[in-house]
Amino acid sequence: MSGEKVRRRHKGPRWWRRLRYMIEYAALRFVGFVMRLLPMDTASGFMGWCWRMMAPRLRRHPRALAHLALAYPEKSAAERERIALAMWTNLGRVFAESFFVERLLASGRIEDRVAPLLETLKSSHRGIVFVSAHYGNWELAITPTMTAGIKAAGVYQRVKNDYVEALLMALRRERYPRGLFAKGTDIARRLMRVAREGGAVAMLADLRDRGGLPVPFFGRLAPSTNFPAALCRSTDAALVAARVIRVKGARFIIEAEVIQVPRTDDRDADIAETTRRIQSKFEGWIREYPDHWMWAHRRWG
Incomplete structure (x- = not known):
């Protein structure tokens, strides 16, 4: 031809x-x-x-x-x-x-229960890695950092449509003053620098990652991203899991918990265990409010 x-x-x-x-x-x-x-x-x-x-x-x-x-x-x-x-x-x-x-942030509809934790972490001058899931209204999970004056970088999944991509970036950009970075690009060094400088990195960590670690999730092994665990293990950043609970209509509660990152002589084992702890926390939250999570994506492959 x-x-x-x-x-x-x-x-x-x-x-x-x-x-x-x-x-x-x-x-x-x-x-x-x-x-x-x-x-x-x-x-x-x-x-x-x-x-x-x-x-x-x-x-x-x-x-x-x-x-x-x-x-x-x-x-x-x-x-x-x-x-x-x-x-x-x-x-x-x-x-x-x-x-x-923007209206939600100014409306008093969000009960922020993360502020005391963030003040403690901020005073430690450590970096923070936030992980969340497609749970409740996950787009709001980063908002406590804005109140606490913590500048965050975000990691997101790129969409195929370039026009829609630009619109979504415009809607999210102000919440991530240190930048928004697409998965699949060479971002590890840039995010590592953010964490080492005492900044925050935020990402959703509940989707299937074909190159990730297989860890238990609802009784089955699910390939899960190990990037948050590796980032914390390499930089001594604190690992914080956050969720947004929908309490009534367009009203929310934001909660967060620190996940302990083991630091032994076996770095790979530490990363695997931390990844398991992240997914275990997500599973516990989903079991509490199963209708809050996005069940339709291919989590297990």
Whole structure:
């Protein structure tokens, strides 16, 4: 096949993909515009209802139910269905609330129970590595650092759509004054420097990591990122697990706990044990509020 024919073959798909990305971006901007016209509670509740109605018709709903069956074999199918529907409601609310973060921060709707812990850690002049999960409204988990005057860097999962990527970056950038870094890039040295300088690094650590360590999670081995553990072990930074509990509508409680990082002569064993402790903490929190976690992603592979 000639080079000219190859170029024609690929020109169409690339052109269509770019058009699709632009349509997705325009739709997202339009939805955000409409959401901001509504009262925050109305927007959050409406989008939660929409996701609850639509999600059971999508392929990710059976996957969520299958994961719930693995995690909760003792529960009935009806109980697992209720958890899944409540999960979709929460995810819809999180989507809507992403357009209201600044209003949420100024509204008094967030009860910050992390402040005393952060003041103690701040006075120690150690770096801090925050880990959280896709739990409650995880986008708010970093907000206590802003109140405490701790400058944080964030790690995020890049999306395929460049236009949407830029919008999400704009929505999040102010909460991460030390920068936002995409997974998969060469960021280890930069984040290590942030931690060693007494800054904070924040990341979600509950997704499947194909190159991670297999550690127990709801009774099965799940490939999990060891980066937070390795970062703490290498820099003497404190490891803090944080969660955001949705208490009523668009109202939240933020809690956090220090996870002890073992520091023995066996660095690899220390990292593996710390990774296990992180996932164990997440599992305990999820068992407390199972509808707060995102069951539809491929956590176990």
